[in-house]
Amino acid sequence: MAISLLSLIFPLLTLTPNASAYYQPDNLKPKTNTPSSSSYIIHTDNLTRPSIFPTQSHWYSSILKSAVANQTYDQDRIFYTYDTIMHGFAATLTPDEARKVSSTPGVIGVYNDSIFELHTTRSPNFLGLNLGDGLWTDKFDAGDNVVIGLVDTGIWPEEPSFDDAGLPPIPPEWRGECEIRDRFNISACNKKLIGARFFRSGARARGLSFDDGSEFMSPRDKDGHGTHTASTAAGSAVANANLFGFANGTARGVATRARLAMYKACWGFYGCPVSDIVAAINAAVKDGVHILSLSLGGGPEEFYADAVAIAAFAAVRNGVFVAFSAGNSGPDEGYVVNIAPWITTVGAGSIDRKFPARVTLGNGEVYVGQSLYQQSPNFTGFAPLVYVPQCLMSDSEITQLVKEKILMCENAFVELGMKVAKARGVGLIGLNDNYSGEGVIVKAFTLPGLTLGYFEAQKLIKYINSTSNPRASLQFDYQTVIGESRAPTVAYFSARGPNIIQPEILKPDILAPGMNILASWPTETPLTGSLKDLRRAGFNIISGTSMSCPHIAGVAALLKAEHPNWSPAMIRSAMMTTAFPLDNSYRPIFLDESLKPANALAIGAGHVDPVRAKNPGLVYDLGVQDYINLLCTMNYTEAQIKRFMPEPSACSKFEGGVGDLNYPSFVAIFDAETKARTLTRTLTKVSELPETYEARVVNPRPDKVEVVVEPKTLEFGGQGENLSYKVRFVSKVDEISYTEVEREYGYIMWENTEHQVKSPVVFMWK
The missing domain is CATH 3.30.70.80 (Peptidase S8 propeptide/proteinase inhibitor I9)
Structure with missing residues (x-):
């Protein structure tokens, strides 16, 4: 299972995907x-x-x-x-x-x-969505007939992100409802939030009555997760949005004028029962949503045994684009969840925004970390440092250790800072471990505190071991710095491929902002998940693939508004084939944990570029029959396929195996018997004018794999024309070494002066 949102707020990370989630x-x-x-x-x-x-x-x-x-x-x-x-x-x-x-x-x-489990603003601008440019028009009217449904923890409707000023009437084809229950009345819904329902029967069947008042028995959000994801996807513009003065500016969702429908099926720390999720998807499709966003997930299962994957298939069958988060079980490979090929699986990246704070050591060295601490420290001089490798200490241990000292430990969390302050400690330095690397999840400490990336944390540990009197001073800039750091990087928690159920289908599909994202928050909910934290605000900064998923849902809504006849597969293809594999310095996207270049198992096709996705030139389309043929190729039985397609349907196997699915990416798997693979793809022209495309292969290891595309030229006439091509992959590796030759990747591109249609290619040796 993927770790929960609370584990990201209090990152005592346990990377054990099979652990109980309940x-x-x-x-x-x-x-x-x-x-x-x-x-x-x-x-x-x-x-x-x-x-x-x-x-x-x-x-x-x-x-x-x-x-x-x-x-x-x-x-x-x-x-x-x-x-x-x-x-x-x-x-x-x-x-x-x-x-x-x-x-x-x-x-x-x-x-x-x-x-x-739940997989828990500058980001629209970072995506290139600027007023008067690309998918955002001068009148900001893009997407106002598109409905984004979210299956989540509910919504706090009074937040200004859900204001409906300037929106036209609710689309007449909308069939949803606003469920009036516990602190949720008819005025909660409007022309922005056009539907709100909740589903708790599955939770009740597990004995969760919430009679203690720990939850609202209505679509109202007690946890905060759903409010944050909803405003990220389609929040209205809110001027002067910030958290304690940090990240100040106009906050807006990706599809600012799209409509929202919330389907509450998740209960914070307790998670999301599958029966409630399926009921929520059932209602959303019935109501008429166009986009579904689900920032949640469980352990990967065979598709025929996964009720949520089956429900998502039915949504896609009804023309609904479905986005899921990839999970927070990175950085180890093979833990990506939500891996069915009919959904779009979203990994998390950083944006170019930092909240710097500094540590000055007794030897004069200065290290820069990040913090959302907003007060003036009572103590500004040098104080003794005390180092404890892990932050898991009893209250008595904290009292003995930290009086008038600065505590440093791995993965410090906000509630620990409260205990340090109570014990009269003067500061807290959180140290990223080797799993986290340079991916700093910024925290709103209640005492002078900051977090350092792994490499500087190691230097600090080296210093404390080199002297009998280690001392440090903490300085806070109270600033938000934009554009001075490389971004995106792959968030260390973002789950990676390969797809363990069907490795010939690349997952995740795409990367979107998911690190330190500012968005709306319920004004009665603790900012840090701790009931001891009495601070409240209308915006919060949190991290997770939960945050990246609604970005993709918002982009999908903009594309749906621009191209209402596009299928869910066409929308996904447009995003994937135009995604950017480079960062803002035009260098390869790096991994947070190692600062090494990421491969397609971490970024999929790359980081989403909404403006380029508007006009992809060509797309890889898929229909229901293609997915049925895939299941047939996977040797699913007739009874198992019936779970996806209740009506009788014939199916035929792909000649090239599962890898022949008309997906916008390729995975070529070799073993001792299979030295060559030939895969087929079909491109559909969506641009208007006749065009000629030339194939180009980016293969960083031609000594390991030969890649040949036939034909090398595709000449398209009218819009909607389909042309096919084949790619032959030949392995030149005689002896397979797991450590040296297990993964390589490159790209296959069809391009001309107007368009570049790019597909990632992963080579894998068993």
């Missing part, structure tokens, strides 16, 4: 109807419903009764029915009952109702 305090133990019961999603084939049952509900009740014949039947066990993205229901069952249900005629899938 925490239950003693006072919230599950209340179950039968011994050892849990909740399941039962997927049915509606075409096989016996005629004796007049409605689906009658049929579902019969299915359930057949499984609990020896016990008292309870209709309340069914807590959801699904009727748009799939047919079926969610219910509480014991494992034995679930097995019985799975063998019932008409049941095509039974999925465990697991918990997904």
Whole structure:
């Protein structure tokens, strides 16, 4: 599983993807109807419903009764029915009952109702979205008929980011609703926030009643995550937005005039039950959203066993563009989640904004870190340094160690700073570890505190070990510095490929801003996730692939407004083939953890460039049948494919294997038997005038792989024309060394004077 948003606010990072994602305090133990019961999603084939049952509900009740014949039947066990993205229901069952249900005629899938975790402004300008340029017009009217739906923790509707001034009436085809419940009345929705609903039956089935007031039983956001992602995707322009004076300026979402619909299915620290996520997607598609953004995820599973992937497939089948976050389990490879090829998977990068603070050592050396500490320190001179490798200390240990000293430790968090201040410590220096590298998640410490990147942290440790009287002084510039650092870099937490379910499909697809992002925040929610932190504000700066996902959703909304007839695959292709693999200094994008060049397993096609994506020239399109053919090529059974396509459908296998899917990227895998691969792609012309494109291969290791494109020239006439080409990859490696020759990557480009259509290529040796 990916780490949670709270783990990024308090980065005691545990990079263990298989760890449990669900925490239950003693006072919230599950209340179950039968011994050892849990909740399941039962997927049915509606075409096989016996005629004796007049409605689906009658049929579902019969299915359930057949499984609990020896016990008292309870209709309340069914807590959801699904009727748009799939047919079926969610219910509480014991494992034995679930097995019985799975063998019932008409049941095509039974999925465990697991918990997904949340993957927790300058960024539009960093993306090149400037007033009067590209996708943002002079009147700022781009996207006002596009609806972005978010499945998240809810929304705080009073924030100015959700003001609807100047927006035209709600599109008449909108079918959604504003659910009026706990502190959420009819005035909460407007022409910006046109829909708001919440889904808690899956959480309740796990015993989470939230009767203690820890959550709102309405679409209102208690956690903050949903408010932040919603304003990032489509927040209205807000002048003088900042956090404690930092990052001051006009904050706006990527698609400033797009409409928002919030589907609350996540409950902060407790996560997001799959049954609630599926119910939210079902409602969103039914309501008429055009874009879906989900900054959450669970462990990767085979597509046919992943209820959320199946629901996302149905959304795409209905023309909805679906973006998911890649997860926060970087920097190790192979932990990327949300890897189905019909969704767009988003990694996180930095932007060119820093919040500098300095450490001056007793020997005169000065190191620069980052901090959101906004007060004038009571103590400004030199103080003794005390170093503890890990920040996990008891209160008594802190009291003994830090009085009138500056504490330094790895991955310091805000609540630790509160304890240091209480123990009369004078400062806190957080040190990035080797996993974090130079990726500093900036923190709003309550005492003089800052965070140093790994390389300077090592120099500081070396200093403290070199003298019997280590001392330091902390200085705070209270500034926001823009444009002086290389960006983007790949955030150290951003999950990397390869795709462990289907490595011939490159994931993540693309990179977007996800490090230290300013966006709206509920004014009743702690800024740092700690209930001991009494500070409140209408904006907050947080990090995660959760923050990068709504950037891509916003770009997709702008492209949908510009090209309303484009399919979800065309929108993704436009972003991927125009993405930038270089940073703002025109050098390769670096990895935070090592300052070495990133490969496609970290950045996908590169960093999104919305202005170039508006006019890509050519796109790689995909339809439902292409995805069905992919599943067929993966040797899915007819019963497994039926979970994605309830109507009868033929399928044929790709000649070149899974890698033949018409995706905007290539992965060529070699092993002892496979020395050559030939993959086929088809390009669709979306520009208006006739054009000729020439193929160019960027292959940094021609000694390892030969790449040949045929034909080398494509001549397109009218808009909508399709032309195909083949790429032959031949491995020249005789002996495979895992450490030396496991990964290489380059690009295949089709270009002319007007357009460059670029696809990343990854070469992998087993």
